[in-house]
Amino acid sequence: MAVQNGLSINSCPLADSEEKCPLLKDDVEDLDDSVPPRCCSARYNLAIMMFFGFSVVYGLRVNLSVAMVVMVNGTNIQPVLNSSSGHECPAPSHGLDNSSQDGDQPDGIPQYSWDPQTQGLLLGAFFFGYLVTQIPGGYLAGHFGGSIFLGGGVLGTAALTLLTPLAAKLGPYWLFSLRALEGLGEGVTFPAMMAMWACWSPPLERSRLITFSGAGANFGAFVSLPLTGFICHSLGWPAVFYMCGGAGCIWAVFWFLLVSDQPSSHPRISKRERDYIITSIGREGGVHGWSVPVLPMMLSVPLWATILSQMCSNWSYYTMLTSLPTYMDTVLHFDLRQNAFLSALPYLGAWAFSVISGVIADRLLEKKLLSVTAVRKLFTITGLLLPAAFLVAVGFSGCSGVLAVTFLTLSTTIGGTSAAGIFINQIDIAPRYAGVLLGITNTFGTIPGVVAPIVTGYLTQDQTVAGWRSVFCLSAGISAAGALIFTVFGSGKVQKWAMAEEDQNETEADPEKDPLIT
Template identity: 35%
Template structure:
């Protein structure tokens, strides 16, 4: 009798994880509708001729000045207002890549959507108060939307089994494409029949409702969700814990290789087989070039699942050779300032990690299936460039600026 795999036992389309995927899809669609609707309402907000009716038009007409206030904004001011939301988004991309890994995704994503929706509700009032306030409102909206854009990627680290990560990410992210389509389609009808402020009220209220649903329905960990079925919980947790074991293997192997490299480096130096600078360059070359080779090997179209896992493991693990290379090199050139230099390099490394996570998310957002090719090639290019720079400029002797100063009293 054949045994069914877990993916066959657990329904997908009727499961909780796909329901949450649909919810996130709607959240993205609403959020981007809030962003794009101003591009159409701006026409009514500054075009006084659109509000001029016949002499006998009554005050109750849907396009009267009470429902559609008009502002005397120059084209330059309009451009600033429309683009103000883009000022806030880039500011959040890097820090939110870090914060989303530290704070609960339920809170970060929910508050981001709620704040964006509240800003949408406040835009008519802000416009009445002046262009400065509506610009500020749009900047804050950009900050909140940038938060959601980055933080939501972390949702699928626990909720998506490895074989479903692409489809769940694609479906949830496709709301970003649907949002502008819906917004541009209905904004004109709403503005003409009810007045342009109602556009912001509808999209803002819809976003607030979805954010409340998010707080009620979403849990960071599937194991903690009160409504998830036992079979789906076991399916997700067993898939993600198995993936966790494979993810831990490169770190374990890297620890082994790092320690081995340290012992081997001291052996080569003690036996005077290689000079100190040659040792540092040798292990740095291994630590940067081997991960590059294994990463590029992943692009082979005929790679088997076992081959892919092996290459991924070795690509991460062989970076441990750098422990006996560039990682300890600051101790050679400036022992007095070793702590300071390590602090600076750690800060640079953290910054690079934040940028890489954010950049990876942006690239994957374009095409979750094939964008990995670009990511792997970009990583290989960075590694090779860094290696060339290191081989050209690295030193192993104590530098003059780092030597102890001998003060002689005359």
């Protein structure tokens, strides 16, 4: 094992190598002078780079959702809408001035005759690829380090995005395949993020660092949705994919220049910060070897609680992410620019609440007011159960655009608090295998991304209020089920199979000892 300045990389101080090295060390907590400043630190600079990286990632992911509104020739599906007795919301029922779609982009931009089922398949195509690389990406990032996988995933997805107009011109099968390939590239990004934080995040800063970096996803959705509408209106929908793809390529250049896998290999980190991070993480964090405890993972009840709860939460999230612009267009009849802005509004609140929830969660742990388990359950219940109630309200808001937008915004905003709950629970229960576990949970959690748009397309094929009510109520019920599952079976305690061998032996000798404050 490599050694630098009296510290073993990804381990405890050499002087303490024979002693227990818990994940939350009292000697680190009590020495305020040992905690380096957060401002301009290497760990917070990493969080900022990840934040912008995931902003780009979600821009690449959701741009098709808005562009789809103008990529499709609506006149070809109009007879279906007119044949429905449930087309209850003629424009402008919400009291806003809606303009025709005809002027929403320059002349000569191609449009395609894709029915709602085809649109649902194209919107879900990304997730077919996204499923495949989650576990391999998490495993390899946990062994080799996450920076190459996170940066490479964004770069590959961005480069493929540049080909979207060509694929659409060739036909829906080509576009489906391209979106699936984009999913392959992006699938490694979140597991790689968690693998990096296993090496970089001190336990008492973990919630705020991870939620801030992951909040880039909501921020990216908030910015890219209205920006996509504006670009479609001004330059035509192909320009969206050229500009988003170019932004991803530029970000990747800065990522590879500025980021290191571990504090020990960062060329610009201070000795004080490096020692603080390595000491506070201890031997439970860092990279893992080639072997992982697969069978204990498969039999772990807390892990399955996280998996199932994330699947339930993602169902409503991905339904909104992929289908909300269609709802705004076909039911509430907002024009393209109103559609894009109002579809983005919920993600502004989710971004703010996810960042705030991370800070509050860390403060609760610092003050020892609640255990890790209690904190994760509190934010999971808040982030799943309350949004479910507002989704039901959306379903019964009828043709009122004001009510629908208000309830959707409240639902997604409060849902952001789950970022400090189930969405960082992997690093609680198994820090050294956090990348692998995020790959596993994201693999299962991506299944709703594949299924939800297809189910939405089926339920809303006539674009009626009743059909969309079914979509929102189904999402609400699934979210509530996720909250219940994690409340009963979830945990924030490091699992025995994830401990270093020395800590396993100490726990067996003294069951009262615990490497985490749980």
